[in-house]
Amino acid sequence: MPPPKAQKITPRARDFSEWYTDVIQQAELADHSPVRGCMVIRPLGYRMWELMQGALDAMFKATGHENAYFPLFIPQSFLAREAEHVEGFAKEVAIVTHTRLRATGKGGAGAVEPDPSSALEEPLVVRPTSETIIYAMFAKWIQSYRDLPLLLNQWCNVVRWEFRTRLFLRTTEFLWQEGHTAHATEAEAEAEARQILGVYRRFQEEWMAMPVLTGLKTPSEKFAGALRTYALEALMQDNKSIQSGTSHNLGQNFAKAFNVQYQTAAGGLEHVWNTSWGVSTRLIGGLIMTHSDDNGLVAPPRLAPIQVVIVPIYKTDDEQRGVLQAAEKVRGDLEKTGVRVKLDGRPELKPGAKYFEWEARGVPLRLEIGPRDVAAGQVTMARRTGGKAPVRLDDLAAKVPEALAEMQGALLQAARERREQHSIRGVTKQEFIDFMKAQGGFAYGGFCGSAECEAEIKDATAATIRVLPDPEFRSPEAPKTCMWCGKPSVAEAVWAQAY
C-alpha cells in the first residue's frame, strides 16, 4: 500500500497551469534560470529536443534543404529595412550597445558597468528571427535564375523580450529552426510554404502524436512582413490552442528591402520570392499538454528519451544476483533492437519509488523483473498509459517495439478524439459565446473577413481565429454567413482561446 504522501503534481482539474509547471519540475525537463524569463533545458528535455531535431532535420534534408548558420547579432539598421517587420518586433528586441565592462570601484553587482568609451557606433540587435541578416546574405549569393531555388535552414537560439513567460511555451530565449528559401516565382514560393506545412504536420502527428489543424492566418495574426502565414494549431487538454508551427510566404517584401535580385533566362532582372518557416522548443510544451496526466509526463514513444526502464526487484543477495543478471541480459537484447532502454539498479530505492519516478518522467514502458519472473522466464511489462502483463523473455525483442508502436498510435488516436469532443461546428453567435464561456475548444463557423468582427469577438470571448482551415479540415458544408455579424461568409474559420 502506498502511504498517502503529499501529491507532488497538482491535478489538472484543480489548476492546469500549476499542473503544467509541476510536470516539468517532476520530470526534470527544464528549470527557471537566474535571468527572468529564461529557461534552462535539463538533460531529459534536451534529449527530447535532440530527438525532435533529428527527425525534422532528416525531413528537411529529404526535401532538399541544407543547414547553415547565421550570426546571433544583427545590425540595428537591418531590422528597420522592412517596415512591417520592424514594427512587429521592435517592442521585444534585446540590444547590444557596448563591447566591454569596466570596474567602478564599488562592490557587489555595481562592481562593473559598461565602459562608455566602448559604445558601438551602430548598436546590434540580438536576433528575434533572422530574415534580415539572411536575406542580406542572399543578395550577395544570388545572381541568376541558376542560383535558385536556394533552400536553407538553421538551428539556433533567438531572443524575444516577452513580458510574461512560461517554460517552453514562451521564454525570452528559445531554441528553434528557421528555414529560409528563395525562389524564382511566386508559385514556387507558395508551393514551398505549403510543402513545409505538410512536413510539420507529418512530424507533429507521426512523431509527437499531436493532431493539428492547418490553415491560413488572418492578416491580424500573420507574421510581420509576410504575404501569407500558414500555421498549425493543436488543442491542449485545457481546451486552449497552441500554435505549433508557422510557414510564411514572404512574397517579395524582403527581396525588395534587401535587394535580392536575379537575372532571368530572358535576361531580365527580378526580385526573388522568399519563404520562412519555423518550429521551436514550444513543441515540447505542446507535447506535454497533449498527452501528460496527473502522474506526470507521458512521452510519445518515438520521442521518449528513455523508452523502456527496467526495474529489478529482489530481497536476498542471491535473488539480487539472479535478477540483475537477467535484467542486464534484457537490457542488452533490447539495445540491440534499437530501443532506448535504461536499467535502474539503484539499491537505495524501493521498486515502488522507482515506478513513480519513471512515470513522472514519461517513460512509456516499464519492465519489472523479480525472482518470480526470473523463475518463469518472463518479465512484467507495464505501460505508462495503463495495463500490466507478463511477457516471455523470448518474445521481448518483438513485443517491446510492438507495444511502443501501439502506444504511439493510441496516443494520437486519443488526442484526436479529445479534440473532436471539444470541437463545435456551424456555430451561431450565441452558441459560440456559450461555448467559449463554458469549456472552450475549437469553434468552426462562418467569417465575413472583417478585422472589426475579429476584434469584437476577441474582446467579447478572448477567442481568436486560429486558422482559416485547409480543405481537409473544413466542415462538409461551407457556412453561408458570418457567425458573428450575419453578413456573407468569405471563409470558414476556427476560433479558440490560445496560448
Next chain:
RNA sequence: CGGGGCGUAGCGCAGUCCGGUAGCGCGUCUGGUUUGGGACCAGAAGGUCGGCGGUUCGAAUCCGCCCGCCCCGACCA
C-alpha cells in the same frame, strides 16, 4: 507599467500581530536493517531570516528606503 501576493536551510512552510538561544516537514550525508507500488531506525551536515539604514540593552519580528520573485491585465512562437 497598473492591481494583488510573497521573500526564513536545497524544496515547501511555521515563527512576525505581542522584540529575548532560528524551528518543522521533505530532501541530502553516514551506518544498519529493508526491497512485487512512494521503507524504517539511529546519527549528522546545512541559515549574512532578500539588502541597506533606523529604533532598542537586544530585531526574522517595529519603522524607512531599496531589491527580487510569483499571480492577474496590455505584446507574442
